[in-house]
Amino acid sequence: MNEILNGLIQAIELIVKCDPEVMSITLRTLEITFTSTLIGVLIAIPIGGLIYFKNFTGKRSLVNLIQTLYSLPTVLVGLLVFLLISNEGPLGNFQLLFTPGGMIQGQTILILPIITGFTITGLYGVKSEIKDLALSLGASDFQTIHTLMKEAKYALYAAVILGFGRAISEVGVALMIGGNIRGFTRVITTTMSLETAKGNLELSIALGIILLGISLLINLALNHFQEK
Amino acid sequence: MSELKIENINKLYDGKLILEDINLIIKKGTSLGIIGPTGCGKTTLLRIVDQIEMPSQGKIYYNNIEISKSKNIIRDYRRKIGMVFQKPVVFKGTVLENIEYGLKIRGIDTNSTQPKIKELLRSLGLEGYEHRKASTLSGGETQRIALARALIIEPEILILDEPTANLDPLSTEKIEYMIDEIRKKNKTTIIMATHNLIQGQCLCDEIAIINNRIQQIGKPEEIFRKPENIFVAEFVGTKNIIKGNAQKIEDNLTLIRIEDINVYSTSSIEGNVYMSIRPEDITISRSKTIITGLNNLNGYVKGFLDIGTFIKVDVDVGEIFTIYLTRKTFFDLQISLESNIWLQFKASSVNVFK
Amino acid sequence: MKKNWKIISILLVLIIGIIAIGAYTFTGGNSGKQTLKIATTTSLEDTGLLEELETVFEKKYPNIDVQFIATGTGQALEYGKKGDVDLVMVHSKKQEEQFVTEGYGTQRYPFAYNYFYIVGPVNDPAKINGTNATTAFKNIHIKGSANPNKVKFTSRGDNSGTNIREITLWNATGADYNTIIRNQTWYLESGKGMGDTLTIADQKSAYSLSDSGTFLAFEGKIKLVPFVTQGKELLNIYSLIPENPQKFPKVNKDAGMKWVDFILSSEGQGIVENYGKDKYGQQLFIPLSGKPEPNK
Numbered sequence: 071m072n073e074i075l076n077g078l079i080q081a082i083e084l085i086v087k088c089d090p091e092v093m094s095i096t097l098r099t100l101e102i103t104f105t106s107t108l109i110g111v112l113i114a115i116p117i118g119g120l121i122y123f124k125n126f127t128g129k130r131s132l133v134n135l136i137q138t139l140y141s142l143p144t145v146l147v148g149l150l151v152f153l154l155i156s157n158e159g160p161l162g163n164f165q166l167l168f169t170p171g172g173m174i175q176g177q178t179i180l181i182l183p184i185i186t187g188f189t190i191t192g193l194y195g196v197k198s199e200i201k202d203l204a205l206s207l208g209a210s211d212f213q214t215i216h217t218l219m220k221e222a223k224y225a226l227y228a229a230v231i232l233g234f235g236r237a238i239s240e241v242g243v244a245l246m247i248g249g250n251i252r253g254f255t256r257v258i259t260t261t262m263s264l265e266t267a268k269g270n271l272e273l274s275i276a277l278g279i280i281l282l283g284i285s286l287l288i289n290l291a292l293n294h295f296q297e298k
Numbered sequence: 299m300s301e302l303k304i305e306n307i308n309k310l311y312d313g314k315l316i317l318e319d320i321n322l323i324i325k326k327g328t329s330l331g332i333i334g335p336t337g338c339g340k341t342t343l344l345r346i347v348d349q350i351e352m353p354s355q356g357k358i359y360y361n362n363i364e365i366s367k368s369k370n371i372i373r374d375y376r377r378k379i380g381m382v383f384q385k386p387v388v389f390k391g392t393v394l395e396n397i398e399y400g401l402k403i404r405g406i407d408t409n410s411t412q413p414k415i416k417e418l419l420r421s422l423g424l425e426g427y428e429h430r431k432a433s434t435l436s437g438g439e440t441q442r443i444a445l446a447r448a449l450i451i452e453p454e455i456l457i458l459d460e461p462t463a464n465l466d467p468l469s470t471e472k473i474e475y476m477i478d479e480i481r482k483k484n485k486t487t488i489i490m491a492t493h494n495l496i497q498g499q500c501l502c503d504e505i506a507i508i509n510n511r512i513q514q515i516g517k518p519e520e521i522f523r524k525p526e527n528i529f530v531a532e533f534v535g536t537k538n539i540i541k542g543n544a545q546k547i548e549d550n551l552t553l554i555r556i557e558d559i560n561v562y563s564t565s566s567i568e569g570n571v572y573m574s575i576r577p578e579d580i581t582i583s584r585s586k587t588i589i590t591g592l593n594n595l596n597g598y599v600k601g602f603l604d605i606g607t608f609i610k611v612d613v614d615v616g617e618i619f620t621i622y623l624t625r626k627t628f629f630d631l632q633i634s635l636e637s638n639i640w641l642q643f644k645a646s647s648v649n650v651f652k
Numbered sequence: 653m654k655k656n657w658k659i660i661s662i663l664l665v666l667i668i669g670i671i672a673i674g675a676y677t678f679t680g681g682n683s684g685k686q687t688l689k690i691a692t693t694t695s696l697e698d699t700g701l702l703e704e705l706e707t708v709f710e711k712k713y714p715n716i717d718v719q720f721i722a723t724g725t726g727q728a729l730e731y732g733k734k735g736d737v738d739l740v741m742v743h744s745k746k747q748e749e750q751f752v753t754e755g756y757g758t759q760r761y762p763f764a765y766n767y768f769y770i771v772g773p774v775n776d777p778a779k780i781n782g783t784n785a786t787t788a789f790k791n792i793h794i795k796g797s798a799n800p801n802k803v804k805f806t807s808r809g810d811n812s813g814t815n816i817r818e819i820t821l822w823n824a825t826g827a828d829y830n831t832i833i834r835n836q837t838w839y840l841e842s843g844k845g846m847g848d849t850l851t852i853a854d855q856k857s858a859y860s861l862s863d864s865g866t867f868l869a870f871e872g873k874i875k876l877v878p879f880v881t882q883g884k885e886l887l888n889i890y891s892l893i894p895e896n897p898q899k900f901p902k903v904n905k906d907a908g909m910k911w912v913d914f915i916l917s918s919e920g921q922g923i924v925e926n927y928g929k930d931k932y933g934q935q936l937f938i939p940l941s942g943k944p945e946p947n948k
Contacts (some may be wrong), residue, residue, distance in 0.1 A: 113667055117663070154733050156712065156736050157735035157736045157900065157902065158734050158735065160856050161329055165429075165902065166738065167736045168689055168719065168721055168737075182667070188795075197387065199383060199385060199387040199679070200387065200389065201391070202345070202350050202383065203383065203387055204399075204403075204456075205350045205376065206348050206350055206376065206379070206380075206381040206383075206401060207380075207381075207399055207400040207403055207447070207448075207451070208373065208376050208377035208403050208404060208451070209403050209749060210373055210403075211369075217389065217399075219391065220389075220390065221390055249719075249721035249723075250721070250722065251689075251719040251720060252720065254717070254719050255719075264722075267694075267698075267845050267847035267848045267851070268698050268847045268869070268870075269847060269851070269869075269870055269873040269874075
């Protein structure tokens, strides 16, 4: 009990004093996660739009598959990306293993299904009359998708936030692909796992509080958009 | 002359034929009313004309160009059409943003169109509504916005799907007034679905009664006076429909035998038929009089109902005929229950159909 | 249907490509500085020695960024066999020699040693205090089998250098590791690093085999005590092996050799020798450069 309390007090001290290690790990984590979310959004939202708009055989199965992949195990993505970008893998030439780039790749793959899936459901949430209305007013396919996305914008914000939340809280990809290199690929979750193993509880607790804070902000934002 | 031609349209939904063999030619600047009961395919037909739905079979030509050949042709064609849906729906955003949507889609500068938008809103009774949130408006106001949104692009064809169904009287009046104004300019082709016969009669040059197929098409008075089949007759509320058997007896004269009575008609249709006679074409007398009309039937009053200006009288002459009498006639002729009465009408007033 | 799958697979390839380019651009921001990637064992990383060596080295060579991937010896050598790192720093002689023989690494450079500790709960229920390693393991086996609730052993079970040494010790007692020891109820595998394994052993009052560095770093935080700390069987030699540039042309050969030279230099060896004295009140590693490998 004393240990927890002491850890907590020291952790708060670390945060309040803006401990350089805590700050640099937090910043790096945000940097990596923002980048993977950004790339994820740039890929997933257009693809989600395309899947929603186009009619093709196997569409329902594809959407089901995407929804199944929401809970894609992070270690599986870690393994997949490891095999892809390892020196002997097909993308070995990029030399991405044990780099933030590799982590971004893994996290992006991890969150693509979530953002794509929620984009599709978001678009289906828009009344079908809106699509007809846009078409009847002379919108091209592209303009129609754009209009629908504008109508579904709060659902899309929620999709992005969920993707970000999943990326920032995962540890499998970060550890397997990033290698937890100090000052380079060490992020909040991997540091917590390592420092707990090393018995440095105060650093783990400090980072845990920050991660919790970020999750809280994410959830507040999500609730804000869902109420709209 | 530019026209819209709809050729052999069929539409299947889950194996059910919703539209069957629809052929229409609509000339530029005319207005066509599509009238039929709920579920008759009105909405589907309009959606196909607007090409937001594709027919299972058949083609649409506009100015002799076949539409639906390519995406670009469809889009350009759609851009000549303004459509108002039955269910009022708006985009998120302000009234102004909603109205400007069609302009922006076409890349038209919206600065120059502001006076036009203002004028349009004014004539629809929505002056000063520009910056209101569209989703906060009532159904009637929303539908007026929808009409403004369709009109701002100055469409060559205006498609209206029951634009006033379930709306408040003020909105209905504003919308009907607007449609009439557009119609008077003879520039815009109007296709309007309605189940309101009076509205169709007032606003349309021609009316098509449809029930999956086109049952009858023509000028409104033709349809009311001379329904061509029992469906149309019943749908437009024709009175005195009686089943019988027609036989030609001389040129331009047919005898229709109906159980106990005979009716003469100038129609040339023979065999098992329906006949109808409009109540206002029947005259009455208390005693047998010599008349020019061939039909002179004797019966008694079976019942009557005071409906205000007129009194509706049911007369049994072997079949029941309904007639309308003015109050004065009713009292002058001292009509009461069981009164003996003669009905007279011209052979040419009798409408005969299969 | 067939056509759709074709489109989907093209899309997938495109997606991965876009991500790769995006990721590459991101990482490219670090260019101008070359990196030296070293796969190493958690026991070296956790003590903090590597951090200290890195700081001094990077001051000397400011354009080299040293990056450690800390894992078990087995995994570190696997990364080495794929050419994903430039150098390995591990502690399992037999595996290291095989690694070099098979052509993955150029040469083994032993640079420091210490001893594995057999640690356990203060009351020492298997009575191993003052024995040697083989006897201690034999006692744990016998007492554990007799009373599995009281006497337990926690293994890392992760194919790390420590784990490999532990298996060698079990086999030396005459009880085959795979067929006998692994199936015992008193024998627990954590599958984790040294720190976690010590924490688990502490919580369960179990014996364990630990490298001395990690144990000393944990000493104040857990109640376990060391019982057997000397002898040839517990000798723990750490080596550097640079990747073979003939097999892996992309490895950073020059930086790797600079690192080797630095560690083996008197400056590097001085850091190794003095490391831990102020932090743990005790020397953690004995320098080995220029000396024959010890045998007791």
